[in-house]
Amino acid sequence: MVIFSKNPVHSVLWLIVVFFAISGHYVLLNAQFLAIVNMIVYAGAIMVLFLFVIMLMNMNADQEPNKSKWMKMAGVVSGGSLMLILVATLKNNTAVAGGQEAGIGLIQQLGRTLFSEYVVPFEISSVLFLSAMVGAIILGKKEKGIIETNVSK
Amino acid sequence: MPINYYIFLSVCLFCIGIIGVLTRRNAIVIFMCIELMLNAVNLLLVAFSRMHHAAAQSLDAASMAGAEAQIFVFFIMVVAAAEVTVGLAIIVMLYRNIHSVDINFLNRLKH
Numbered sequence: 001m002v003i004f005s006k007n008p009v010h011s012v013l014w015l016i017v018v019f020f021a022i023s024g025h026y027v028l029l030n031a032q033f034l035a036i037v038n039m040i041v042y043a044g045a046i047m048v049l050f051l052f053v054i055m056l057m058n059m060n061a062d063q064e065p066n067k068s069k070w071m072k073m074a075g076v077v078s079g080g081s082l083m084l085i086l087v088a089t090l091k092n093n094t095a096v097a098g099g100q101e102a103g104i105g106l107i108q109q110l111g112r113t114l115f116s117e118y119v120v121p122f123e124i125s126s127v128l129f130l131s132a133m134v135g136a137i138i139l140g141k142k143e144k145g146i147i148e149t150n151v152s153k
Numbered sequence: 154m155p156i157n158y159y160i161f162l163s164v165c166l167f168c169i170g171i172i173g174v175l176t177r178r179n180a181i182v183i184f185m186c187i188e189l190m191l192n193a194v195n196l197l198l199v200a201f202s203r204m205h206h207a208a209a210q211s212l213d214a215a216s217m218a219g220a221e222a223q224i225f226v227f228f229i230m231v232v233a234a235a236e237v238t239v240g241l242a243i244i245v246m247l248y249r250n251i252h253s254v255d256i257n258f259l260n261r262l263k264h
Contacts, residue, residue, distance in 0.1 A: 008181055015185050018166075022192050025159070029203045031223055038195075041230055046188070046237050053241050054181060057248050075175030083168035090160050113220040114227070125231045132235035136242035 008054050012047055019043040033107050159200035166193035180244050184237070191233050195226045202226075 019042045026035035114122060166189055173186030199222065206219030 008179060011182055011185060015189065018189065019192065022196055025162075025196060026199055029159075029199050030206075031199045031202070031226075034195075034199060034223055034226055037227065037230060038192075041234060042188070042192070046234060049237060049241060050181065050185065053245060056245070072176045076172055079168045079172035079175060082171060083164055086164045086168070087161060090164070091157065109220055110223055110227075114224055117221075118224050118228075121228060125228060128232065128235050132238045136238045139239070139242035139246050 009051065012050050012054065015050075016043050016047050019047070033110050156200055156204050159196065163193045163197040163200070166190070166196070180247070184240055184244070188233065188237070191229060195229055198222050198226050198229075 019038060023035045023039045023043070026032070026038060170186040170190035170193065173189070174183050177183055177186070202219040202222030205222065209219065
């Protein structure tokens, strides 16, 4: 549904549905903190960002030019064959994801692990966030200068 | 619940993402398909974390193995959020330049 709907807004909405389903799977897998983070970050922030950009571009019409049939067919066939190969490779393992004890997915245990063993990647990711923010602002700002020079011409 | 189901679900999600990247030409839809693939990998990591935790708990009841995978998933989400920020900024800039998000206009990046 995400890839077959012509309208990008519908595609975003279906992707939100997929993300909520994945959050439900996280809860089933004893990863409650990740479920909440997934719901907030992905289904909340990132999808709102996508919707905002799509509505900013005003492309609710299906103005996507058609690719040739053969390219679509080749893409579907290659993706499907990759899925067949992966399924055929992985179908023989019989390990069971059992266990009923919760605990590793809660915030207490995750926070203890995060701030005892993974402090340095945590700080590096914060620097990455800062650089991504600055990069996005610069990318959005430089273009405005060009438009203003075009207008002034 | 066998972990096979989660492996198959992740493979299905990942291949749907690949098909979307290969068949669509809208840059934003391609971007969302990349997000879908990242989430498939995240789901697989959490499933393996659960399996590892169950296996370690059968040996030692107080074991907390498996939390590292969830930390990794957390970092994957962080990197994906940063990537989405920069990518959407690039797409907006592209749209301002050529008034389209068709990736076929990107075959020559100069001019």
